[in-house]
């Protein structure tokens with residue numbers, strides 16, 4: 001099949017877009033409002049967009065509380081959601097009023113951040129502490145409600161020591177969740193994670209996949 005995605009006449013049961021660009025990591029975004037009320041919500045239009053310096057972004061469909069708090073206070077954290085915390089992550093997405101604290105709603109403990117005011121999810125294996133850089137509103141030819149890319153620089157990173165093995169973060173060990181389309185999710189597990197060396201170009205122009213331990217250089 002093929003369809004005009006501006007008109008979005010896909011003819012399927014549901015819009016397939018999110019099921020195609022999948023899996024997407026989930027940024028579990030915490031913020032505080034001007035009165036210190038905590039806010040927590042998952043965002044799967046989320047990703048790391050640069051690793052030196054470290055930058056992340058997420059997209060708010062309409063002006064949601066997370067975006068409002070970030071624009072008011074300039075700070076947020078992104079905790080990593082995992083298989084173990086999936087129910088809390090899901091409950092924290094409930095469209096409750098701005099004054100509701102989703103940490104309490106989802107029965108999740110907070111842990112203090114080092115560099116920013118919003119706390120992280122205590123049970124998360126890692127959390128990124130971010131300073132807001134810029135919000136970009138996406139132009140939309142169909143004239144729908146605004147979508148806002150929120151970009152922040154990561155200025156502090158928490159990692160649970162338990163997931164560091166021989167100096168390497170064992171990502172699969174904490175079973176990170178990812179969002180697919182519809183109401184579907186994926187999870188990275190030790191069984192599904194694997195490594196692939198980067199191809200190196202030889203003198204004769206052929207490429208070779210290096211064997212043995214990675215030398216730590218991204219190419």
Ligand SMILES: Cc1cc2nc3c(=O)[nH]c(=O)nc-3n(C[C@H](O)[C@H](O)[C@H](O)COP(=O)(O)O)c2cc1C
Nearest residue numbers: 041042043044045059060061064065066093094095
């Ligand atoms: C796994 C998951 C991913 C989500 N991703 C997004 C997203 O990328 N953008 C968005 O606007 N809402 C997303 N939502 C919905 C928000 O979490 C929800 O609207 C929430 O109430 C927003 O909270 P806030 O108003 O406190 O920021 C997602 C929900 C779930 C469960």
